[in-house]
Amino acid sequence: MAVKDRLAPHIDARRLTESLSALVRLRSVTGEEDAAQEWMAKTLAELGGDVDVWRVDPADLKARPGYPGARVDSPRLNVVANFPGPGGPTLVLNGHIDTVTPGDEQGWTHAPFAADVVGDRLYGRGATDMKGGLVAILGAVGAVRAAGIRLQGSVQVQSVIGEEDGGVGAFAALERGHTGDAVIICEPTQLAVIPAHAGVTIFRITVPGRAAHGCVRAEGVSALERFLPIHSALRALEEERNRTVRHPLYQGMALPWPLSIGMVHAGTWPAIVPERLVAEGRVGVGLGETVEDVRRQLEAAVEGAAQADGFLRDHPPTVEWVGGVWEPSRPSPDHPMVRMLQRVAADVTGTPARVCGAPYGSDLRLFTNMFGIPGVLFGPGDIRLAHFTDEYVSLAEVERAALILAAAVCEYCGVR
Numbered sequence: 266m267a268v269k270d271r272l273a274p275h276i277d278a279r280r281l282t283e284s285l286s287a288l289v290r291l292r293s294v295t296g297e298e299d300a301a302q303e304w305m306a307k308t309l310a311e312l313g314g315d316v317d318v319w320r321v322d323p324a325d326l327k328a329r330p331g332y333p334g335a336r337v338d339s340p341r342l343n344v345v346a347n348f349p350g351p352g353g354p355t356l357v358l359n360g361h362i363d364t365v366t367p368g369d370e371q372g373w374t375h376a377p378f379a380a381d382v383v384g385d386r387l388y389g390r391g392a393t394d395m396k397g398g399l400v401a402i403l404g405a406v407g408a409v410r411a412a413g414i415r416l417q418g419s420v421q422v423q424s425v426i427g428e429e430d431g432g433v434g435a436f437a438a439l440e441r442g443h444t445g446d447a448v449i450i451c452e453p454t455q456l457a458v459i460p461a462h463a464g465v466t467i468f469r470i471t472v473p474g475r476a477a478h479g480c481v482r483a484e485g486v487s488a489l490e491r492f493l494p495i496h497s498a499l500r501a502l503e504e505e506r507n508r509t510v511r512h513p514l515y516q517g518m519a520l521p522w523p524l525s526i527g528m529v530h531a532g533t534w535p536a537i538v539p540e541r542l543v544a545e546g547r548v549g550v551g552l553g554e555t556v557e558d559v560r561r562q563l564e565a566a567v568e569g570a571a572q573a574d575g576f577l578r579d580h581p582p583t584v585e586w587v588g589g590v591w592e593p594s595r596p597s598p599d600h601p602m603v604r605m606l607q608r609v610a611a612d613v614t615g616t617p618a619r620v621c622g623a624p625y626g627s628d629l630r631l632f633t634n635m636f637g638i639p640g641v642l643f644g645p646g647d648i649r650l651a652h653f654t655d656e657y658v659s660l661a662e663v664e665r666a667a668l669i670l671a672a673a674v675c676e677y678c679g680v681r
């Protein structure tokens with residue numbers, strides 16, 4: 266009997282839904298991961314893993330080469346579980362436990378931590394990004410065990426903190442010696458196999474103005490209005506970069522390296538001309554580019570806009586680089602593990618698995634670039650629903666992901 270058919274009866278849909286509900290209810294916005302991590306540690310121990318739980322203090326790692334940076338610097342729990350085989354390769358299955366904030370909870374139809382199930386959808390912050398992926402990993406490990414399959418190689422499950430903030434958790438796990446021969450990170454890919462991701466760097470632009478009473482606004486200089494030509498320059502830069510920086514894995518993607526402003530703060534009072542504006546955002550880094558290249562381009566665009574503006578020429582805006590840095594990953598699209606996962610995914614779903622690049626950063630680059638561990642992103646959920654109100658994941662897709670991962674583990678590690 267094919268290994269997939271031995272595993273399929275042990276993918277327990279009800280248990281997967283219960284696990285995902287429990288995990289979504291444990292709020293784990295970056296910096297608040299402990300309760301969810303304790304749940305992961307307990308669950309992995311029940312599955313028979315040798316569990317390592319330790320508190321990561323970003324301050325201890327700051328000086329290490331390759332440190333990815335972090336805004337949130339409180340110490341939090343990281344979890345790794347090893348399922349050792351007698352000999353053979355080690356496959357790492359990685360997921361991040363942290364989520365972005367739910368934002369304005371009024372905007373949600375389904376409360377972000379209620380884990381409402383409607384039909385095939387489970388709603389909640391983190392359902393797609395990426396508690397659905399973590400639960401698929403648990404389902405895969407559980408199915409291999411329940412089917413009585415004994416692996417030759419080893420499986421290592423990593424549940425890491427701080428991915429949304431740069432990747433301090435994956436960095437800490439790798440630095441602690443939790444490595445393997447290949448990695449699958451179960452980010453939401455809608456079951457596409459993604460052997461590469463773009464880089465990201467986070468900027469803060471501070472634009473000066475001059476305060477005045479709103480009733481004599483012409484005597485002041487609005488920092489908001491001075492920001493508008495800068496914003497246009499950034500849009501033009503984005504357009505040019507997405508037209509000229511190309512990569513075969515990103516063919517047909519309209520905006521592989523987006524530049525997006527996520528936060529704008531200006532002014533202190535409705536009747537005062539704002540004397541300062543602070544805008545923060547992210548800019549994508551293309552495959553083959555360096556973070557430094559892209560930073561220089563953005564700084565030049567801001568400076569160019571300032572030079573063309575009478576006020577800003579004498580009161581230049583500043584650009585700072587803050588928070589996490591994601592280098593683009595070093596892709597290995599022809600690695601046997603990538604082809605194996607494609608084959609297994611196609612076998613389970615009945616359609617060929619899509620192979621493409623991702624426009625977002627992830628922990629994958631820490632594995633590929635720093636430790637030479639080849640890997641892919643592969644998991645349930647649609648990235649377009651991540652970081653969004655009414656985030657949800659398809660429960661059927663979580664089940665399919667669990668079966669594919671279980672079969673991939675057996676293929677990669679070998680069955681005794």
Ligand SMILES: [Zn+2]
Pocket residue numbers: 361394395428452453
């Ligand atoms: Zn994610």
